[in-house]
Amino acid sequence: MTNNLKPNPLLEMQYQQLAEIAGCLWEKGWAERNAGNISLNITGLFTDESISKPAKLQSVNLDENYSALAGMSFLVTCTGSRMRDLARLPKENSVIIRISDNGSSYQLIPVADNKLETKPPTSELITHLGIHSLVAKRGTPEKVIIHTHATELIALTQHPGYKSAESLNHLLWGMHPETMIFVPGGIGFVPYTLPGSEAIAKLSIQCFEQHDIIVWEKHGVFAIGETVSDTFDKIDILCKSAKIYFMCRSAGFVPEGLSLSQLDELRTLTKKFSTQ
Ligand SMILES: [Zn+2]
The missing domain is CATH 3.40.225.10 (Class II aldolase/adducin N-terminal domain)
Structure with a gap:
């Protein structure tokens, strides 16, 4: 050879x-x-x-x-x-x-x-x-x-209430302050589409115009980053938030989540870091 x-x-x-x-x-x-x-x-x-x-x-x-x-x-x-x-x-x-x-x-x-x-x-x-x-x-x-x-994020998309980027991000950012800090662009949502198809490729590309990580309904996530570790971290952080949510629900209570003003405060802090 x-x-x-x-x-x-x-x-x-x-x-x-x-x-x-x-x-x-x-x-x-x-x-x-x-x-x-x-x-x-x-x-x-x-x-x-x-x-x-x-x-x-x-x-x-x-x-x-x-x-x-x-x-x-x-x-x-x-x-x-x-x-x-x-x-x-x-x-x-x-x-x-x-x-x-x-x-x-x-x-x-x-x-x-x-x-x-x-x-x-x-x-x-x-x-x-x-x-x-x-x-x-x-x-x-x-x-x-x-x-x-990513099991925890796939599980969320099985719920009718979490089939949009808006509802998913509100939940995930609210479970831990560092989720907003490290994934400020949040996660995008791609409705169920046949894997491997041109259609899912197109929907995914559109979604990446606004996010660094997207979830395919009932299937899995795609994430982009500068290094393999940095890309993995984005998925890991969002999964941590999803796990906290499911753990609270398993313990029999609905988690409070961070308030809108607390999330705004974190968003401002994140913007400050990104411009430094
Ligand atoms: Zn897959």
């Missing part, structure tokens, strides 16, 4: 972070079977010269054109891969793809061995590429997308 990437410390660091957070998702109970997928924009972390000259790289056509991502490279979890396996063997359970110069296809860049050439990326690739494309067009620094089945 001659077409592997040469050793690259920057890329190795990305694999380490990916493995660490994949382990967290599994430990949290958010990644049953092969649930969840992750993508990282790794553009610039390797060059053509760092790939030992291959036989022809495998090329796959995309249904849509992603011109904003032309020439960019992404580390993406493989379809069917388990988070608990990704935690142990990140290279064997992910692929590197590079979008073509016209944005209409991608090439699979082999990493560890020949087998990787035949493993396709996650079935949610079009949602990931759509979100990366939105980020590229607006020029914000997010590089990571995590999709996971």
Whole structure:
């Protein structure tokens, strides 16, 4: 085999972070079977010269054109891969793809061995590429997308009263003051739509115009961030709020939540931090 990437410390660091957070998702109970997928924009972390000259790289056509991502490279979890396996063997359970110069296809860049050439990326690739494309067009620094089945947030969307961003955020911000501080944009809500479809990709992208994290009704969450850890944290913080809510309900009482004036005070404080 001659077409592997040469050793690259920057890329190795990305694999380490990916493995660490994949382990967290599994430990949290958010990644049953092969649930969840992750993508990282790794553009610039390797060059053509760092790939030992291959036989022809495998090329796959995309249904849509992603011109904003032309020439960019992404580390993406493989379809069917388990988070608990990704935690142990990140290279064997992910692929590197590079979008073509016209944005209409991608090439699979082999990493560890020949087998990787035949493993396709996650079935949610079009949602990931759509979100990366939105980020590229607006020029914000997010590089990571995590999709996971965050149980506590999914559970909330089973209730008719929590099928909107407004009702979800009022509840979640009210359960803990740091939820407002660390997730000031709140969570977006995508009504139930067939997973893997173009429709859910479009709805998700619209939702990311206003939020860094969104919940798919009765399914799971998507979050974006600058690093894998920072992206995980947003999901973890919102889940903590949901857990507090469910714990109070299980104990037989309805939680008070923070008052509107307390939330306003926190919002003001958050804005002050973000402008410093
Ligand atoms: Zn899912």
